[in-house]
Amino acid sequence: MSSSPTFIGAVEIGTSKITVFIGEYNGRELAIIGRGECQSRGIIKGTVVDYKAASECTHSALELAEREAGERIDLVYLAQTGGHLEGFYNEAAVSVKAADNMIGAEDIRTVCELARAKELPAGRLVVHHIRRPFRVDGRLVPNPEHLVGQRLEVGYWTVHGQENKLADFIHVIRGFNLEVRELVLSSLATGHMITTPEERQHGVLAIDIGAGTTDFALYRDGVPHTTGVVPVGGTHITNDLSIGLRLAEGKAEKLKHRFGRAAVVTRDKAEKVWLDGNFAIGDRQFSRHAIEQICAARTWEILEIVKKKLGNAFTPETCSAGVVLSGGTAKLAGIAETAARVFGVPAHLGETPAWVTENLRDPGYNTALGVLYYGVSSRAERADAPRRKGGFLASFSRLFAAN
Amino acid sequence: MSRTQDSPPHARSWRDIPQQLKPRAMSAGGRRRVWRHSLRSVMAVLAIVLIGVVAWGVNEALQDPAPGGAARAADATPVKEIALATDGVLDQAWITRTLALPKAATLMELDLGKLRERLLASGQVHTATVARKFPSTLAVTLAERMPVARIMAQLADGSTRELLVARDGIVYEGAGYDPAIVNSLVWLDGVKLVRSQDRFQPIPGMEPVADLLAKARNEAPHLYATWKSVSLARLASDHELVVNSTVVEQVTFSAAVDFFRQLALLDLLVDTGQPLKDVNLAIGRASDADGSYQVPVTLATPPAPGTANPPAKAPAAAPKAGATDQPAPFFIPFNPPQKKNPREL
Numbered sequence: 001m002s003s004s005p006t007f008i009g010a011v012e013i014g015t016s017k018i019t020v021f022i023g024e025y026n027g028r029e030l031a032i033i034g035r036g037e038c039q040s041r042g043i044i045k046g047t048v049v050d051y052k053a054a055s056e057c058t059h060s061a062l063e064l065a066e067r068e069a070g071e072r073i074d075l076v077y078l079a080q081t082g083g084h085l086e087g088f089y090n091e092a093a094v095s096v097k098a099a100d101n102m103i104g105a106e107d108i109r110t111v112c113e114l115a116r117a118k119e120l121p122a123g124r125l126v127v128h129h130i131r132r133p134f135r136v137d138g139r140l141v142p143n144p145e146h147l148v149g150q151r152l153e154v155g156y157w158t159v160h161g162q163e164n165k166l167a168d169f170i171h172v173i174r175g176f177n178l179e180v181r182e183l184v185l186s187s188l189a190t191g192h193m194i195t196t197p198e199e200r201q202h203g204v205l206a207i208d209i210g211a212g213t214t215d216f217a218l219y220r221d222g223v224p225h226t227t228g229v230v231p232v233g234g235t236h237i238t239n240d241l242s243i244g245l246r247l248a249e250g251k252a253e254k255l256k257h258r259f260g261r262a263a264v265v266t267r268d269k270a271e272k273v274w275l276d277g278n279f280a281i282g283d284r285q286f287s288r289h290a291i292e293q294i295c296a297a298r299t300w301e302i303l304e305i306v307k308k309k310l311g312n313a314f315t316p317e318t319c320s321a322g323v324v325l326s327g328g329t330a331k332l333a334g335i336a337e338t339a340a341r342v343f344g345v346p347a348h349l350g351e352t353p354a355w356v357t358e359n360l361r362d363p364g365y366n367t368a369l370g371v372l373y374y375g376v377s378s379r380a381e382r383a384d385a386p387r388r389k390g391g392f393l394a395s396f397s398r399l400f401a402a403n
Numbered sequence: 404m405s406r407t408q409d410s411p412p413h414a415r416s417w418r419d420i421p422q423q424l425k426p427r428a429m430s431a432g433g434r435r436r437v438w439r440h441s442l443r444s445v446m447a448v449l450a451i452v453l454i455g456v457v458a459w460g461v462n463e464a465l466q467d468p469a470p471g472g473a474a475r476a477a478d479a480t481p482v483k484e485i486a487l488a489t490d491g492v493l494d495q496a497w498i499t500r501t502l503a504l505p506k507a508a509t510l511m512e513l514d515l516g517k518l519r520e521r522l523l524a525s526g527q528v529h530t531a532t533v534a535r536k537f538p539s540t541l542a543v544t545l546a547e548r549m550p551v552a553r554i555m556a557q558l559a560d561g562s563t564r565e566l567l568v569a570r571d572g573i574v575y576e577g578a579g580y581d582p583a584i585v586n587s588l589v590w591l592d593g594v595k596l597v598r599s600q601d602r603f604q605p606i607p608g609m610e611p612v613a614d615l616l617a618k619a620r621n622e623a624p625h626l627y628a629t630w631k632s633v634s635l636a637r638l639a640s641d642h643e644l645v646v647n648s649t650v651v652e653q654v655t656f657s658a659a660v661d662f663f664r665q666l667a668l669l670d671l672l673v674d675t676g677q678p679l680k681d682v683n684l685a686i687g688r689a690s691d692a693d694g695s696y697q698v699p700v701t702l703a704t705p706p707a708p709g710t711a712n713p714p715a716k717a718p719a720a721a722p723k724a725g726a727t728d729q730p731a732p733f734f735i736p737f738n739p740p741q742k743k744n745p746r747e748l
Contacts, residue, residue, distance in 0.1 A: 051428070056430045056432065059436075063436070072440070116414070117414075119414055120415065125414075125415050125416055125419065125420070126414050126416045126417065158414070167420045170420050171425070174422050174424060174428070175428050175430055175433045176429070176432065177429075177433060177436055
């Protein structure tokens with residue numbers, strides 16, 4: 001590994017905020033040396049709707065991060081989300097070529113190419129090919145090379161998105177004279193930050209509930225099995241509070257943060273809470289029960305949509321490690337209990353890894369941290385490629401790799 | 404579901420989206436960043452140029468005798484050594500004597516221009532380079548002239564002195580040469596030396612003389628060894644050089660004809676064993692009949708009738724009538740023998 005430090009930028013352009021991290025990687029450890037954060041404008045549900053506004057706030061966040069880091073970056077890893085992202089599964093199988101049935105690199109390459117060869121509709125571009133484990137005569141193997149078998153199978157979960165919407169994000173970054181080195185699926189970035197390898201091996205569902213979208217990644221056998229994006233999130237709850245309680249969106253958001261709960265616990269329907277609590281003119285009282293009811297209903301709804309979208313892929317039996325929640329909306333009290341009831345498996349809030357400093361231990365940062373971690377691991381893998389094939393960083397990076 | 408491998412189609416990836424820079428799509432922050440980057444690049448280039456200029460300036464300051472700067476650092480150390488590099492015969496003693504550096508002089512006190520002039524004044528030095536080599540060495544590099552002839556000159560005080568003449572006509576005293584080499588040089592005659600201040604002006608027309616002498620020394624050393632002097636008296640008017648030797652009293656060469664051919668003719672004439680007094684190689688002519696070449700030759704003693712080699716052809720010129728007390732010139736025809744190597748004498 002090289003001892004000279006490498007500066008890596010990670011950008012998450014969300015509906016509520018834009019987060020930029022700049023990491024310094026010296027070949028052994030990663031230090032976050034710059035953070036830029038800016039309230040998001042021109043982005044709705046993971047889609048750029050106002051290019052100028054989106055550019056300005058993204059560039060502000062990038063400038064802040066660069067200023068704090070005191071370093072100039074040339075390329076970034078960009079988190080990708082949005083309702084336009086979809087996925088499908090495609091698999092292929094080949095008969096092993098060699099007479100002695102020993103699987104060679106050529107067999108692996110062929111089966112992988114075939115499994116990825118599915119054509120997309122016009123205007124759709126591949127964002128990720130996520131490989132599931134190989135099967136040799138029906139048994140799961142992580143690496144089939146030199147194993148003996150007659151039939152080699154592999155499947156890919158291919159995530160694709162709308163060309164125009166992907167291009168918009170890339171142009172926003174390019175407008176700051178930065179190159180987008182890699183698009184990283186937000187659900188995978190978050191999933192790898194909040195779940196452990198053991199959980200992924202046993203089966204776990206990582207859900208990142210943001211402001212505009214909810215990203216999820218279902219892991220089985222240690223690798224991502226299914227990913228998806230639902231174009232609803234925290235703003236959905238805020239909107240309902242705003243409509244139901246006849247409030248401005250800003251005040252509804254404030255109310256949600258102060259009194260919102262994902263499950264109704266207040267029995268006394270007459271219990272009131274003050275909007276501001278400062279007894280100023282315009283301060284109003286609201287029923288706590290009503291607030292909780294609205295929040296719980298919408299949270300339940302969001303989780304139900306996720307469950308419905310997962311379909312047969314999710315069963316409590318194949319997800320024994322339960323559900324792990326993240327994202328800004330996951331800070332809503334009681335959300336883990338609601339998730340547990342919806343999915344029928346244990347649920348808990350995702351914990352940020354120990355190496356993350358205290359001021360960054362917030363569910364809202366998990367995606368950007370995951371993207372940064374992906375950037376580091378891909379660098380580490382590139383540096384170690386001739387020497388090392390294993391390792392935690394490398395295995396994380398390989399999940400996003402084409403093969 | 405086993406499939407065949409028939410170059411599977413590849414789906415388009417997000418990497419197919421071009422990432423070129425579009426100025427119109429840039430925000431103010433983006434433009435600022437690009438400007439800052441460009442400015443930084445320009446500054447970096449300017450810094451490199453500035454460093455280069457400063458380095459050049461320092462180098463120049465060290466080379467120049469001007470006082471100040473880095474030069475002052477070497478002021479305190481006197482010159483300890485004169486490093487001489489030459490392509491000739493001048494030695495350390497000569498350079499020390501000629502430069503005559505003051506005792507305890509430092510490098511920065513020396514006027515390199517004057518020292519160089521002092522070296523060039525000797526005439527023997529063709530080019531000279533004098534450089535400071537810090538902390539205490541004076542580096543002198545010389546290219547010397549080589550003598551082609553010698554001349555006896557009368558000095559201002561009336562005394563005479565033997566001087567050397569180089570190919571470019573420079574007359575100089577000569578130092579460090581082996582006396583045997585100097586004694587083997589031919590004397591110059593028919594030259595009027597012109598004094599200019601404390602030295603003689605260069606002798607014009609020395610190039611053909613140098614060519615003749617070099618050709619004779621290299622191709623016919625046995626002839627060259629007999630040569631005593633070369634006269635340039637008729638060079639300007641007739642393009643002729645007159646050589647005085649111990650074998651032939653006077654040999655006239657044409658400066659306009661190949662010296663090698665003329666030397667070959669002279670060699671053949673000498674080989675005939677005739678006592679030659681005067682050979683004029685400048686006005687010979689070729690015979691139309693058999694291609695032989697004829698030159699006027701004056702014998703020291705005219706041959707008795709019938710004893711001379713009977714010419715195959717009739718002599719082209721008869722002895723002058725009435726010149727009985729003077730040896731009369733006549734033509735000796737000869738056919739150069741056919742040689743395998745035309746350059747072989």
